[in-house]
Amino acid sequence: MGELVEAKRVLRGALRGRRGAMGDVARGAASLSIAESVLERVGATAEAVGGAVFCYVGVRDEVKTRPLLERWLAAGVEVWVPRVEGDGAMSAVRLGAMCELGVGEGEGAARLPTNVCGAAMGGVPAWVVLPCVGVTRDGRRLGQGGGYYDRYLAGLAGRSEGGAGVRTVALAFECQVVDELPTEGHDARVGAVCTEAGWVDCAAK
Numbered sequence: 001m002g003e004l005v006e007a008k009r010v011l012r013g014a015l016r017g018r019r020g021a022m023g024d025v026a027r028g029a030a031s032l033s034i035a036e037s038v039l040e041r042v043g044a045t046a047e048a049v050g051g052a053v054f055c056y057v058g059v060r061d062e063v064k065t066r067p068l069l070e071r072w073l074a075a076g077v078e079v080w081v082p083r084v085e086g087d088g089a090m091s092a093v094r095l096g097a098m099c100e101l102g103v104g105e106g107e108g109a110a111r112l113p114t115n116v117c118g119a120a121m122g123g124v125p126a127w128v129v130l131p132c133v134g135v136t137r138d139g140r141r142l143g144q145g146g147g148y149y150d151r152y153l154a155g156l157a158g159r160s161e162g163g164a165g166v167r168t169v170a171l172a173f174e175c176q177v178v179d180e181l182p183t184e185g186h187d188a189r190v191g192a193v194c195t196e197a198g199w200v201d202c203a204a205k
Helices: 002-021 024-042 066-074 148-159
Strands: 053-055 079-084 090-095 101-103 113-115 127-130 167-171 192-195 198-201
Touching: 024 066, 024 127, 024 167, 024 192, 024 198, 053 066, 066 079, 079 113, 079 148, 090 113, 090 148, 127 148
Parallel strands: 053 079, 053 127, 127 167, 167 192
Antiparallel strands: 079 090, 101 113, 192 198
16 A cells, blocks of 8 residues: 555656646646637536536646636536535535635645635536546546545435436646556546547546
8 A cells, every 4th residue: 555655646746747847838728728628528508517517726737727617607607616624525615706716724725726605515516627636548537645536526426326427527738648547446537538639538448
């Protein structure tokens, strides 16, 4: 187990380095391309999406999601964003407008942008849009190491008959896509991966 944890730590460092080396302009352009692909596949209207979208708020070197959030909100799509509570649990909270985004209290993941005043949503979204440090084209995902999304998806499965109806996509730059990833039993796979090169349905791989 210790070797697996160490392998993940080393890989995270290498992949963060690749992502950081892209530069702001390249990351911005790639993020816009990714957003267009997501809107085409997930949907750009409430009718096309078919329910709520739970989407992370990109920070630092991650794929930027504000263009996605803005488009969905303008089209009347129900948007949820993650909020990490003081006990380390992650919940989904409703975002009604971009001006509602603030920085959570606490340290680490609790300081990520979220709707600090929003009520936790107890339902099941139609889509979950996840960040990642690394990902494979068959849906294996390497996160930051906190396990927040793995636990959240496990909770959805318990409320939606094995997760039926919940679709997941990880957003990444091409430099974050790898052939192999060390995984553990609790690591949730995603149903699709979207990079600036396009959308890949992992179930079809």
